[in-house]
Amino acid sequence: MKAPRLFGTNGIRGLAGKEIDFALAFRVGSAFATLFPRYKMLVGMDGRISSPVLLEGVAAGLLARGNDVEDLGLITTPALEYLVKNTSSSAGVMITASHNPPEYNGFKVVDSDGIEINRSKEEKMELLIHRDKWRASRQPGQRVRKEDGIKSYLEKVETHVLPRDEIRDLKIVIDTGNGVAELTTPRLLRKLGAHVIGINDAIDGKFPGRNSEPRPENLGALSRIVREEKADLGIAHDGDGDRAIFVDEKGIVQPGDRTLALIEDELLRDHPGARVVTPINTSMVVSEIASKRKGKLMLTKVGSIEVSRTVAKVGALLGGEENGGIFYAPHHPVRDGTIAAVLIVNTMIKNGRSLSKLLDGLPKFYMVKEKIPCKEGAKNRAIKALKARLKGRISSNLDGVRVDLDGRGWVLIRASGTEPLLRIYVEAKTESQVQEILDEFRPLVLKAVT
Ligand code: MG
Secondary structure, rough: OOOOOOOOOEEEEEOOOOOOOOHHHHHHHHHHHOOOOEEEEEEEEEEEEHHHHHHHHHHHHHOOOOOOEEEEEEHHHHHHHHHHHHOOOOEEEEOOOOOOOOOOEEEEOOOOOOOOOOHHHHHHHHHHHOOOOOOOOOOOEEEEEEEOOHHHHHHHHHOHHHHHHOHHHOOOEEEOOOOOHOOOOOHHEEEEEEEEEEOOOOOOOOOOOOOOOOOOOOOHHHHHHHHHOOOOOEEEOOOOOOOOEOOOOOOOOOHHHHHHHHHHHHEEEEEEEEEEEEEOOOOOOHHHHHHHHEEEEEEEOOOOOHHHHHHHHHHOEEEEOOOOOOOOOOOOEEEEEHHHHHHHHHHHHHHHHOOOHHOOOOOOOOEEEEEEEHHHHHHHHHHHHHHHHHHOOOOOOOOOEEEEEEOOEEEEEEEEOOOOEEEEEEEEOHHHHHHHHHHHHHHHHHHHOO
């Protein structure tokens, strides 16, 4: 029997109080305990209004099945994941809907290695939740409150900062978007002596300052304040602190794959031959830097768990996504916004140059993304039709269809994991080449969805 899907690309998410309520939280806790008997369970939450009740539900489910619970309270997702990795025989649940609007909430379920559970464990949990069948326990577990989780996480993150005095000359504007990253990045950079200006810096589950997703259209205030304050850098995080987007000293919001390429360039210089992992929709700038620096690039399906698990499996040094996800294995191979901030600051002080100058040194490409509506049930059929139509030209079937057009660029057509549509990505060296490629492939996609 197949249980209905609860997990999306990144944990379980939905409308709080409606789809995601105390009763579901209790069942998630119970199912997780049944899957990981006797493990110590670390639970933490983001700043959403609905998070404390959901944390109680998860904790009650875990305790009822006999698991001990360590309650970390307010924390970022990467900090919880790091603590799970470093606590023996433990696993964890983070109450968060990441960058979703305030009325949402959800659960990220973390395996004993500190990385979100894989597909097969998700399916096992779904089945348990669906059947409402749990491991019996005569004795409930014990619950303790752990106050210093963030502190030990930050102590470890600090070891990745280049010990240079120049950090004190940096003026940095940080926009945590009223999220829990307020507990990590600003705290660390202030401690190191940087001049930090915070905006949207009160943790508030209603996200009054801005939309929680760090996209250019939501970062107008950050850009303006970076310019007004003549700051060196702007940093924006999402609601649970696993992503970071950077603004250069001119106030320009930089795409995540360009800052990824900059970090890659810097790290590969010191670690020639190292592996780098990125999803198949990432800009060519990342592959160009890999070949220039003799790094080994591996492509994955789109999704942070895919990148995370691949980085861990192949022993890569770095992973990254275009949305501002950076996975740095020497710390922990999960998406971590604070580590991303540290790596960018390291690169700036090591090279003694502004962020805009450093990014200007990278090869330039143009990318467009288009959405083509396609009914949920028709997506697979459309991709199949495209595969047949493009037979002989396909360079990858990893996630949808990708065609590399020698020298000119590439096109990727894939089914959205969350919405009723197909996505077309096109990247090339010039804008007119992008247009040409789009003009060639868009009609094929339109034909495939009808
Ligand atoms: Mg997030």
